[in-house]
Amino acid sequence: MNNLRVFWNRYGLLIVAVLLLLVPQFTTQYEFYVVQRGVQNAMLVLGLVILIGYTGLMTLGSAALLATGAYTYGILLLRLGWPPLLGTIGAVLVTTLVGTLLGFPAFRLSGPFLVVTTVGFGEIVRILILNWEPLTRGPYGLSGFRAVMPTTRGVYYVMVVVLALLAVVTERIGRSRLGLAMKAVKEDEVAAEVMGVNVRRVKLISNALTAALAGLSGVFLASLTGYLNPDSFTANESTTYLLMVVMGGMSNVVGSVISSLFVTVLPEVxxxxxxxxxxxxxxxxxxxxxxxxxxxxxxxxxxxxxxxxx
Amino acid sequence: MSVGLWIQIILNGVAMGVLYSLPALGISLIWNATGLFNFAQGDLLTLGGYVMLTLFGMMKLPYIVSFVLTLAVMGLVGYFISRIYFYPMLEHRVHPQIILIGTVAASVFIRNLILVIWGTMPTTFKNPFGTKVMNLGGIFLMPHVIWILGIAAGLLILLQYILRGTMVGTAMRAVAQNQTAAWLMGIRNDRMIALTFCMSTAIAAVSGILITPIIPLTPDMGGLISVKAMAAVLIGGLGSFSGTLIGGIAVGVAETVFATLVTPTYKDVFIFLVLVAFLLARPGGIFRAHVSEKV
Known part of the structure; x- marks a missing residue:
């Protein structure tokens, strides 16, 4: 039993990644799409592992960050005619910037007050997307931009590799100096500050990392569906992401990846x-x-x- | 704009604001008693509206009867939520963040329960106060605006009486002040906290019943209303009775005035920006409640 756990801790991520790489061989087109969504969700959930699991800052605005990434990608490609790769970088940067701004209220607020701020942020983004028609085409939805890669399979393999890399990085962050500082902030802010942790910096960094991952996830979402609609970024989605990270064990990287895949695929089963x-x-x-x-x-x-x- | 028109706009805003104040009061009461911020309040409000829809709109019971029955049903719901869910978690000192996630999960659960039972179509029931516009010396108002203000005022007086004038209310306030001391004085914390939940759910249900002439019922209307209620609580000052009331009215009036003067499209954005500004500049709200948890 104990050996099994050691084995799982060491090779769990590898097993999941290999299984994911094999998926396209034996699924129908629709099932394949669902698994792709699962991988894309897992990227965002990794970000939440950092924010909620490590730093202990609750958020209900993750769908809004996802929307920011997805729409920025779509708009950069459609309106400015950027190539997909540049669009991806741009979208991730913009989302990171927005997410970092969201880190500032976290300096003074904690617990429910912070959550209310993120809920408010989520609503603001949704309303802006819905009403800023010249840019986002509002309720009609945005479509007609190119995917990240020419073939669906190509995108999928890139996604799985990126996800595996991100998972390793997230795991390493958790054990690094920065991660320990985050966990210290989660346990006791005052004690962490006394021990020489720069609490504000840690909070900003974890918000920025989360936003970057959400932005990347948004880019892949846009690339997968090819069609963006404000209805896909409601508070319900944020709650689903919260569920994924809680079911995954909050600060458990492999668990969160598995739970995001599971929660995405379950309704199809x-x-x-x-x-x-x-x-x-x-x-x-x-x-x-x-x-x-x-x-x-x-x-x-x-x-x-x-x-x-x- | 004429003065009459202004009074009209502000009265409409106050009526809307009172409806935000009621669930906000529930949030405030529960916060005082348990230190728990109930994110499910808006959805309990919606559930109240739907129970009313079943009793009044479908079973055709008289308005008063269905009003009281809805309050009783929702009070029971609140009581049991506390007895089987939140009190045991509080008692075992589960991490506050986990309980917070619990209230979010409860909110999603109630919302989807409504969706499964009643469907997604926006529905409403007959406006019992009539739909004829009243003319009060040049001020045109819908009769339900007056009724909302009247009923809410009556409810608030009743609530103040229960909290200040009865033994049960005193016990509830004692639990809110110091649980251990209250326990030593022979007060059953679990019952008082359950009663607090019961009361705040019933108040939210009143708001859910009264809001239907203004907004049609949809399963996810609770989301937006609860954000407004939270804004009301935080702007007014969490834990303060009059602060919550004033915060709700401020939100309602600000929203209505903004919608009339600038644009109705961005009124929600406006409220959130005001809220964020408040949280950053004056986190305790107008009435300076104690926000910081330690040190």
């Missing part, structure tokens, strides 16, 4: 759930949080010696 997909997800999440966390804090209380009820 369970077709009868199509209508009530989010109902089932949120119920699973509620039960998981209630049972798992109550039990784990019970265990913690027991190991810390019985202090009686408060």
């Amino acid at each position: 369970l077709r009868f759930l199509a209508e009530s997909r989010l109902l089932v997800y949120s119920l699973i999440l509620l039960v998981y949080l209630r049972i798992y966390h109550v039990r784990s804090s019970k265990a913690r209380a027991k190991s810390a010696g019985s202090r009686g009820r408060s």
Whole structure:
């Protein structure tokens, strides 16, 4: 059992990546599309691992960052005629900039106050996309731009390789000096500050990294679907991403990749759930949080010696 | 613009604002009692509206009867949410971030439950206050505006009475102030917190019932309303009764005035920008509630 865990920790990511590379060999076109969406979602969720799992800053604005990346890519290609590669870089840069700006409120606000700010940010982006018709074509949606690569398979292989690289990088960040600083901020901001961690810088960096990953994910989303609509970036999507990272174990990289793939693919396996997909997800999440966390804090209380009820 | 028109706009804004204040009060009450920020408040409001739709719009019960029944049903919902979900988590000192995620999950759950039961089509029921525009000395108002203001005022007075004038209310405030001390005085924390949830859900349901003449019911209307309610709470000052009320009215009036003078398209953006400005410049809100958690 213990050996199995060591084996999984070492080779889990490799196994997932190889399985993903094999997927196009034995799936129909539609199933393939769903897996592609899963890989694309996993990129964004890796960003959330950094922000929520490492630094402990909750967000409900991830769909808005995704939208920023996707729309910037589309607009750069359509309106300015940039080549796809340059468009990708531009989109990631713009999203990073926007996401970093979102880091500034995090200096003074914490907990629910910060979450409300991100919800507000999400709504602002959605309303802007919906109404800024000359640029985004509003409710009609944006289409007609080229994909990142000429062939769908090509895009897919690039995505899997990029995802694997990002996963390794995220894992390394978690164990680096920066990652330890992030985890210190999560545990106790004041103590971290006293220990010489630059809390503001750490918060800004984790916001920037998250935004960059969200932007990249957005570029691949645009490239996959070829059509962007404000309806695909609602608060519901943000919550789904939150679910993915929580189910993945918050700061567990491989777990988050697997849970994003799983949560994306699940509705296709369970077709009868199509209508009530989010109902089932949120119920699973509620039960998981209630049972798992109550039990784990019970265990913690027991190991810390019985202090009686408060 | 004439003075009459201004009064008209502001009264409409106040009516809208009161409807934001009610769920905001619920958020504030729960925050005081448990230190938990309830993101599901807007969706509980929507659920209240839909229960009313079933009782009044479909089963054709009299308005008053269905109003009271809806409040009772939603109160029970709030009570049980606290008893089976949030209180056990609070009791075991689960990390606040996890509980926060729990309320977000509850919000999604309720929203999709509504979607599965009642469908996605925007619906509404007959406006019980009539649809004839009233003319009060040159000021034209829909009758429901007056009714909303009246009912909300009555509810707020009742709420103040319960919180300040009865034993149960005093016990609830004691729990909000210091749980351990309240426990030592023989107050059952779990019951009082459940009662707080019950009350705040019922207040949100009132708002959900009254809002239908203005906004048709859709399963995800709770999202936008709850963001407005949160804005109201944070602008007014989290945890402060009058602050929340004033914050809600400020949001409603600002929104209506902005929609009339500038453009209705960006009124939500305007409210969020005001909120962010408030959070950055004066995080405690108008009434300076205590935001910082430690040190």
